[in-house]
Every structure is written in C-alpha cells, then in structure tokens.
Amino acid sequence: MPVVVDPDLCNGCYNSRQPPCVRMCPGDLIVKDFNTNKAYLKYVEDCWDCLPCVKACPEEAIRFQLSYQMGFYSAALQPHIHKDRQHITWTLQHPDNRREEFTIRTKVLEVALDEKVEGEPAPDFSI
C-alpha cells in the first residue's frame, strides 16, 4: 500500500465533511468513513504516490511507504511543514533505522480543515 492512514493518529479532522486528504487527492481515492470518523485510502491500486494527502494532513497521520513489490517494506518517508510555511523537512527512514533529513525551501499555502462543496442545488429542469 503506497500511503496508509494511521487510524490511531487520524482524528477525521473533527467534524470535517471534506478533510484535507480527501480534498487534495487528485484521483478522488481517499474517503472519510463517518462511522469511525477516520479517513482511509479506498482505491489503493489507483494511488500515484504524489503525496498531497500526506503533506496536507494536519496530524501527520498518513504514512508513505512503497508498494511491497517496489522494495523493502520498512523504509518510510515523512514530510513536515514548518510553522513559517516557507520550509519543508523530509525525514527518510532507512530499513536499518538510519535517518536522513532534508530541509527545502517552499511556499506552502494554508489548507483548511474543511471546504464547502458546491452543495445540493435546487432542482432545475428548465435547461
């Protein structure tokens, strides 16, 4: 599985109908389960490994690892957005537990916890 939402860390962004990970996935692959109040990758096989979901998660609850066929399972890569939103630090965990860190300049815009979807409009059959 390319990205995995850790159910212990995910809080569903509280009452959010459209949490950041759900909104930012370019493939519409992540959904929120309103019974457990947690998000999960519903269409695992369609993931592109592009990571907007991982970067947008305010709880850093989404783990990025390679599909097993791509290499050893225990390596992981986690981005962290700095408070100034001008830098991102990536922590790379090697299978031997060695860690590497890379800090890069960027400009990360705020991602709101929820966003109104253009809602159920009044029926209009007059086209």
Place this chain on the structure above:
Amino acid sequence: MPASPPQPTQPGRRAPEAAPGPQAPVIERAEQGTINRVVHEADVLIIGGGTAGCLAAVELRERYPGVSVMIAEKAHVDRSGCLAAGMNAINAYLNPGETAESFVRYVRFDSCGLVREDLVKSQAELFEYAVKKVEGWGLPVLTDENGNYAARGRWNIKINGESLKPILAKAARDAGAKIHNWVVITDLLVSDGRCAGAVGFSLRTNTFYVFKAKATIVATGGAAGLYKPNNAYDAQHKTWYSPFNNGAGYAMGIRAGAEMTSFEMRYVALRTKDAIAPTGTLALGVGAPMVNARGERFMAKRYAHLGGDGAPTPYRAFGPIEEAKAGRGPCYLDTTHITEEQASQLKTAYLDMYPSQVLYWAANDVDPMKQPVEVQTTEPYIVGGHCQAGYWVDADRRTTLAGLYAAGDVAGGAPFKFVSGCWAEGIIAARAAGAEVQGLAAPQIDHRQTAYHYQRTFDPLFNYGKVKYGVRPYDMEVRMQKIMEEYAGGASNHYEMNEERLLLARKYMGQLPDQFDQLVVGDMHELMQAHEVMDRVAVGQVLVEHLIARKETRWPAFQTRTDFPDRDDLHWLKFVNSRMDPGTGKIEVVFRPYEQVVEGDRYHPGEAPGKKHPAPRPAAPPTPPSSSPKSGG
C-alpha cells in the same frame, strides 16, 4: 433495486477494504430522477484547472476584467493534474544568450525535423513572461551568483516547486475565476457549428452540469493508461505521467469532430527503474551519462552521429531499448562520480518533484554515489507537452471547432512545452478567447442535445441493476491495454509495430465502443472510471489510425515501424491529422504540410551560446542505426 451490487470480475484487483466499517457517504447507487440539473453560464469556460488552465484564467481576468471565467476541474484545483507532486525545474526557458529562434532550432532537432515551428516559437516568446509571473505569486526560483536564474542544462532552470500547484490555483481563484471542483466533463456542447460549453457531472453531489460559454478553452492534459502499465496491482498507477490524465480533452474533441494531429508521435520516456521518476534530474542535474551493463557509454559509441548523450529524445529511449535487445541491458545513468554534496542535492531535487524515488533508493539499499541508477522506458503516453499529439490549432491555439481553444498537453504540434510552455499556451489561448467573446451573444442550446448528453453521462449508472452481465470499467481498461500493448507497439514488443498488427489493433479497438452500453457502475467515482475508459478507447482508436497512416519511422521507439524502418523526408515531411465524423464515427486521415519558419539545418540542434555543440554535423542525414529491426516484432 438489485439484490447485490455487481462484483468485480477481477478479484485480485480490488484490494480488501483498507478500513473497517461501512463506506463513506459518497453517493452510492444514484437513481435516475434524483439527479439535479444545474446550468452555469460565463463568457469563458476552462476545462481543466491545471498548468495551462490556471494561467489562462489569470490572463483572462487581468486582461479582460469584464469577462467572466469558470473552471471545471475533475479533482481539486489545489492539487490536480501533473503538478500534484510538485516540480524541481522549469525545463523550457531561454537562458542568457538563447532566443525563441534558437529554441525552435533545438526543438526541431529534438523532434527529428518535423514540428509546428510557428507554435514552438510563439510559446518560447512567453517563457519569461510566464515564469516571472508565477515567481511573483511566490514560487521559489533559484538564482546563481550573477542574479540570473540558476540553469540546469541548456533550457532548464531550477525551482523549489513542491507547492507549485497550490500557488497556481490560488492565483486563479484570486483573479476571480469561478472554480467548480470535482466536476467530470463528459462532452462538449456544439451549437450552430460552434462550441457552446460543456456538460459533466459532480463527483460529490448528484448533479448534472451544463456549462454554457461563449468560448471554451480545453486544458485537460494528455493521456496515460492507454498501454499496459509498467507495474502491476497496487503499483499499476506508479506511472510517470499522471494516471488521472486519461485523455478526456482529446476524446471530447474527437467526438465533436475537431481535427487532431500527430498522435503517432507517442512519448516513451526514459525513466528510473520501477519508481519511473524523470531522468533529467540525473542527466542534467549531475551530468550522469548513460551506460549499458558492460559500462559502455553506448550513446556516445553508437549514436555519435546524432549527438551521443545529447541525441534527440526519441533516440535516448531507443538506445537503451536496443541495448537490452542485444543482451547488453540493463542500462544505467552513471552517477558514481558524484560527491556527497551532490548526492544530497540530488535527493533534495527529487523530493521537490518525485519523493518516491528517494524512498525507493532507501528501501532497496541503493546509494547513487556507489551504484549507477538503473533506467527503463515507460509505457507509451500521448502527451502534447513532450511530443506533438493533440488538437490541430492555429497561432492563437484556436482549434478547428469554432469557439474552442486548446492549451497545454492537449494541444498538438508543439513539443517541449513542459510546464512553462503550457503556461504560455494558456496565456495565448486566453488572450484570443478574451478578444473573441467581446460583444458575442450567449449561445442557445437545443434541449435535445442536453438530454442526449444527460443520458450518455449517466448510462453506466442507470445500467446498475438493469444490465445483468455488465462490464466493469476496469475490465474494459485491461482489455484495451492488452490490445494496444500487443498490436500497437507496447513495451513488451520493444514498442515496435507493423501494418498487420496495427490492422488487428484497429479491428479489436473498434469492437470496444459497441460494448459501452454494457458498462455498469455503482457510484459516482466508478462513473468517472467508466468515462475515463471510454475516453481512452476514443484516443486509442485515433492513435491506431495515426500509427497506420505514417509509413516511415520518424521517431524511433516513439513510433517504430518495422515495415518502414527508415525516415523518409521525401514523402513524410508532413503532419498526419485526423477527424472523426460525429455522424458516422468514421475516422478520416488527412495530411497537412510542414512549414519551416526558422532557417537552418533541420537536423542540427543549433549552437549553444558560448560553446560549440559537441555533436559534429553529420555529412548525410542521419538514419536509424543499422541494428534497427527489419522483421515484424
């Protein structure tokens, strides 16, 4: 209501539900009659809020403040399309000393002598304007000690573009474009021979949309997923090109009868093994040459007459394919000379664009300082930003369908666009569309047309519970990929094809549209998948016609005809175009002449400022190497 939802016929494909509990409340099993119909109207509709679409929106609103603009986007504009993961370089820029003309010379050389020079030139003229604009919105662009943008190769500059896409989206929003996220456009509207907008459906609400517009800019990107992907199962979308770019923009234009060009110039990318990450970061970033399993610099050895490691892009894919065929694979980009600092910079560069490459190295115990980086070639893509497949457009990016413009990867004839060229085309199309809509009346749309599209849009959903032995979108996708892979030059056939195989591809691809009415889906996400596969089939059918039509090998690997293995300027220095008759569904191929705009040798890359190009000018026009296959593959 049916007793149980239709089951996937490929049990291996659907991974077990990742999380326990019932499904989230996406709209499941919508029934006819519960779907709302909503009409939105604006002066200009932009289909696809990506690289080209966002710049088009901003340009329109800045230049023509009175013009209303709406964007229909399949995902969320903040992270949609090719730039979702970010970018680490702008790969089409005029560094000091270069001109639009020198860019045309290089792109013409790189495209084996055949390109729409007028389009390439006009995009180059806007590189600086576009890049400066986006830099002004907050994109970090790296500079050198002289204050110039930091170059990475002849046409490239370095950026920290991890957040490039949200920056573009914010600019479009701030400019006042009305953005409709999660709207899947299924077809164009045509009224009195003019494009009058588009129709689509919402992934989030039970809504059928009619977007009425005086002018429409299509900017949906190219097409991935036509051929078998490089990886399988839960890594089937580990592709280089965005797997969510399914060629929808091509397909809706094909169905509306717009003229398409050069689909046969497929893009087969040279990428890192498995991770399928771009190789420019290695080749240009740290000067890594390609070597084969024996450590030979085979490009310099066997393709010196074409420029060696600087040979045109098709040959940089063709070279390693031929090495592997001759038993000298795998091939590598040799990074073993780099310093520790360079290795760190390399990883940093990939994190800005393709983070999984860095994870892949860690997971597989690969240190690029000690071990060369293995490369492979990808599934063939159709993408007008790297190659030339797309709408046939005029200088204003106006398509052959009045009122419809094309920009970015969906527009044809102008390769080497990458990010900045897509920006430029969005700007060009916006300027022309903004001028055109002045004083134009809103289009009138026939009720019967919207009724037809409503039915076509939701048919797979309405089939739910009615069609007993239906076809799931994924099953059709696999069938289509199998046909294209085996008969139309897939990776497993070394990308080679001949007339006999292509005629079989034509036959079997032609059977798929007859099965569209058997597609069955259970929710809006699956409905999107159904339209994606129908669009891919339309693109694939046109692609096959183009491959059949060009009876030469102009771009080895991209288009290797084993029955016509040589380039033939005498007969084929022209564009293969096509148009589908919307009435009969028949695809007609026509030819358009090539026009040289910039003087000079069409097979020479031009001189880079300040230094001679390493490749000596060949005495005779270069032909594919003699090792090229002669027999049907």
